[in-house]
Amino acid sequence: MTASPAAALPAQGAKTRINDFSIQVATVNGSGSQTANTVLLRAIFQMGVFVSGKNLFPSNIAGLPTWFTIRASAKGYVARKASNEMLILMNPETAKDDIAKADTGALVIYDEPLQLDKLRSDLACIPVPFQKLVTASCPEPKLHKLVKNMIYVGVASRVLGVDMAEVKKAIAKQLKGKDKAIELNQNAAMAGYDWAMENLPDQDQVRVVRDNKTQGLIIVDGNEACALGALFAGCTVVGWYPITPASTLVETFIEYAQEYRIDPKTGKSTVAIVQMEDELASAGVVLAAGWAGARSMTSTSGPGVSLMSEFIGLGYYVEAPGVFYNVARTGPSTGLPTRTQQSDIELCAKCSHGDTQHINLYPGNMEECFQFSYDAFDLAERFQTPIFVVTDLDLGMQNWSSKPFDYPAKPYDRGKVLNQQQLAEAEDWGRYKDVDGDGIPYRSLPGTPGGKGAYFTRGSGHNAYAQYSEKPEDYLAVVDRLKRKYETAKTYVPKPLFRNLGSDKGLLAFGSSNPAAIEAQDLLAEGGLKTDYLRLRALPFTAEVDTFVQEKQVVYLVEQNRDGQMANLFRETYPEFATKFKSVLHYDGHAIDAKFIVDQITAFEQK
């Protein structure tokens, strides 16, 4: 060893961070590090400690640098934390840069030959002879690269005080069914642990101590939670096209459908899933299937929504249902496909040319990814329109601790559909007539026997009877009714949630900004600035949102895009209060953190 860890580790007596720290692991993409990182995350989780994991990965299959951050929080905060108490540096290409950015005092585990201890003296360096350990623990040279990562799991477990029994359990869970791989990886982890036991002294800077915070909790990502929501919502037609970070939503749905969507009597499938040639075709499948009475969905990201825009406008104007997931990523054009942002807010709010307004749902945690997915299919059929479920890479692809999902007991709402008998009895039925005054017409489904109810759906101008029309009064009747329909949606979409500390200063966030906003609210309050927090969960804005905007003197609106897109929607909806909105904007592709919000709001307050 090039440095004595005993000398490098901090002196006893410094304040120990118990179950409250971040670890950042730097590796090479495609080296199997995702498995190792998930094992470490799970092992800490199994110790009863609240954890969240964020994978900062490149748009690349193998070879480029990738970082994984594990945050443990006794208080239950799950947002990204800007500072890291431990670094595990396995990538020679980024090690120097990584160490330059390290926070003072951080524990740094690294591959011995990198000699990083020579670069900074204010860090606690832990050089590990990985090559020696991997050679000794793994008989097959071709597997060395893969199991090498499991060695750092063992070393880190020893340094942090993670129980190796939990590590072994996590490996077995992660590699379920692959006995040889389990054994190999467990051996590698133990090799790292044993080496660390022999060579490293105890440290009390950062510790994992067994707790009971995670009992009964699950670890899941948002794409899986959404897929499960769609499964329980009875989705029957999926048209999709692969795109990062949305692909795993449908891929997970496929896995569950293969198990739970087989008719027990016939062995045949109750869902049609087709990988289409592009996003345009996916949108066509979704809307036509919805038009024909199926519950349909697609999962895409910003570039896909751009391509689907024409169809979304058709769905809005002809009133065809469908659920559209936008698992958003960073930037216009290709942007940063593997980074997160909330920058499709205005796109999804008004997708398509012409006057359009769409119902949008913004889940802010895993339970909502599940529940809102379930609700989205009801809303699509109730309102006969495309529904956007807007998440992002951070929610969709990262690991989150969550309460298990409640069973969605509410029966499906299939909306205003007239069957054969109702059509026979209906007097003067018109596809686009507003019979109930809520803007929602009654529809019929293709294939309904009896000779009544057939109509011609067209994206061109039409009247209340679905007949072609270019008359101004007919056009106005349809689009003004569509606006009424959108008004009606205000009483159906999820209301906002509040976390009020008793203040006339408002804090407003949505979706994946929620965890950082909550933490920031606490930090601000600790610093003497109380806020009332509204978490927005849907478009259109409901009455509770109206009241909040009216009552607060200022509304700090947190979002992850450059242009303050949600703030723009607020200023447009509440022009008389336009000056109340102060934007806190985070848009570098990393998930937002609490400190950023605190700093921005503090700066506003000091102006």
Added chain:
Amino acid sequence: MTTPTPSAPANKLGFTKQDYVGSKSTLCAGCGHDAITAQIINAAYESNIEGYRVAKFSGIGCSSKTPAYFINQGWGFNSVHGRMPSMATGASLANRQLINIGVSGDGDSMSIGTGQFVHAVRRNVAMIYIIEDNGVYGLTKGQFSATADKGSSLKSGAVNELPPIDPCTLAIELGCGFVARCFSGNPKQLGAILKAAFAYQGTVVLDIISPCVTFNNHDASTRSYKHVKDHDFPLHDLGFIQYSEVEDVDIAAGETELVTFPDGSKVAIKAIHEDYDPRDRYGAMKAIHESMEKGEFLTGLLYINPTQPPLPDLLNLVDEPLASLDETLLKPSPAVLEDIMKALM
């Protein structure tokens, strides 16, 4: 259903031909598309099609207006330009009992919609895919389409220098099991092919040369009525025998070839032009290419292979329409959710 008058005969379902009509056409007088519409009405009537099971799809263009002009008892969807195939795909999956008719044009299918055409055919979506092919964009007043023949000219005198895309050879290449070319001016042939198309299970591609009387009917056009009529080479006399009629029909031995569909229906083919076997994929490709080089339109059933499974079968879908499946079948039980949650702990 209208009450049949003594003068209006009814088909086996009790419907008169009037029950298969649609709204009044707003196309130009003499448009070939209207002749096609008439044959669709006729074939649906003669094939005893249940109108309520018909779903009609189209994109944008003159041809795409026509689904409003036939089978009013069916549902129609005039969607966006070039995207009709994905609409038909979605609806056909939602309800596999629908009889799907897609009407498109050469502009809609061979330019903006080429991708969707290609992939719908690849998937063998259960639909009759009609291309009303006039080689010109009519609704935007006469620009060339991608099926315009090399050397053909516009009214303005502009000459097309680009090679045409041929929907039929493309469809055969993609594995389509029912490919035909017709001329809107030959109703007998078109009628027989449409009836066979109604009995077919997967994607039917019908390229129907349908001259545009307004923008592409001049002497220098290769898609004018006169030119097509002079260069139309029907391959065979076709007869279609519905499965219910098979027992009653006496088929002459000798020159007539029979192709049997899975439901027992039969297409009777009597070669008249040359020795052409529509079951020979490579032979069909060769003959079509050779005829195109000579500036001829080979018409008739170009290729037939009725054994390929349509998309709902490829996806192993349940027999009843997905759209009408009940919540009890679709929503997994609380115990299932509990199991899934346990696996995530």
